[in-house]
Amino acid sequence: MGKLRLLLIAGLAIASLTSCNRMMTPPATQVLKDADAKMASGDLLEAITLYESALDNSARSADIHYKLAVLYDEKMSDPLNALHHCKRYLTIAPSGARANEVKSLMKRDELALVTTLSGDSVVSRGEAARLKNENLELRKELENRNAQIRAATLTKDKRATTGTQAEKDASPAAGKKIGGRSYVVQPGDTLASISRKFYKSSSGWKKIRDEDGNRFDDPGKLKPGQTVTIP
Numbered sequence: 001m002g003k004l005r006l007l008l009i010a011g012l013a014i015a016s017l018t019s020c021n022r023m024m025t026p027p028a029t030q031v032l033k034d035a036d037a038k039m040a041s042g043d044l045l046e047a048i049t050l051y052e053s054a055l056d057n058s059a060r061s062a063d064i065h066y067k068l069a070v071l072y073d074e075k076m077s078d079p080l081n082a083l084h085h086c087k088r089y090l091t092i093a094p095s096g097a098r099a100n101e102v103k104s105l106m107k108r109d110e111l112a113l114v115t116t117l118s119g120d121s122v123v124s125r126g127e128a129a130r131l132k133n134e135n136l137e138l139r140k141e142l143e144n145r146n147a148q149i150r151a152a153t154l155t156k157d158k159r160a161t162t163g164t165q166a167e168k169d170a171s172p173a174a175g176k177k178i179g180g181r182s183y184v185v186q187p188g189d190t191l192a193s194i195s196r197k198f199y200k201s202s203s204g205w206k207k208i209r210d211e212d213g214n215r216f217d218d219p220g221k222l223k224p225g226q227t228v229t230i231p
Contacts, residue, residue, distance in 0.1 A: 032064070184225065185225060
């Protein structure tokens, strides 16, 4: 009976000490200890809940984000959430003790995410990285080709415009036939003199006058630069 009483007292003392110890531990610290214990025991969802409940955007939260990133990456195979917590870590502690480790973890999770999004579980991370790089190269090549096509089109349009202007500049000058049966009046010209140029005789002036709708009935109306139609 005495031994039983002693054991009961000892048990109560131990329970009291444990309770006091938890009461003396800051709540946030205790939550992290509980979260670590849950993760160690394999209760990952409860560990995540406890870790996330301890986040408060303080400097201490950087380590919690790191633990969550590792948990999602290694235990849950969830690169998307792992990346989120990696970015949160680097936002809070860009030069933190684990910054380089977090950056390496991010690269690995980015490749894993590409593999997941590809929908082909056979594709390895290395293959996904190669495909990603090839895609970037193809995009650059396409952009360069489009730029060359645009430049060639602009050059062609410019040449066409220049050629049209050259044709205009090369058209018959004043005093020469234009359009096969037209003539541009020069200073001193009369219908008779124009007739002599085309018919070797001045007698054709009436035909020229009639062809032009009697525009030149009055000799004073015939002026340099005008176009006369030759019948």
